[in-house]
Amino acid sequence: MSAGFITRNEQGVILVDMSKxxxxxLGKVTTNKSNGTQTVDIPGDKTPFYIIAPLENSQRTQGKxxxxxxxxxxxxxxxxxxxxxALNCDIYYGYY
Known part of the structure; x- marks a missing residue:
């Protein structure tokens, strides 16, 4: 059983569902255009994720x-x- 919060309008249509x-x-790292590693702590029952956000314009360059x-x-x-x-990037990480 999981806890959650669901609101419905008068017709029963779900307006907010926070049971998912x-x-x-959890944090972010800035690559500074070089290889690296950092310790993190992702709970064992969660799925990790990350998002790479370039800090430089790579549309007209060969940046990677x-x-x-x-x-x-x-x-x-x-x-x-x-x-x-190498593009300088922020890498955001966390879990769901």
Whole structure:
């Protein structure tokens, strides 16, 4: 059984349903255009996620974002490409 909050209008149509899993942001790292790793703490019963947000315009350049690996205990990022250059990025991470 899970706890939640549901509101309905007079016709029974759901207006708000907060009984589903909601995401929880835990933090962010800035890559500074170099490879790295950082310790994180994702609860064992949750699913981790991350979002990469470039801090530079890459539309007209050969800039590349890093590859990211997120586990329950660490987040790591690695720039590995044949051409182009590393984009400085923020990586936001959390769980749902």
């Amino acid at each position: 899993q909601l995401s929880q942001a 974002s890093p590859g990211v690996t997120l586990t329950r205990t660490s987040i790591s990022w690695n720039y590995n490409f044949a051409s182009g250059f």
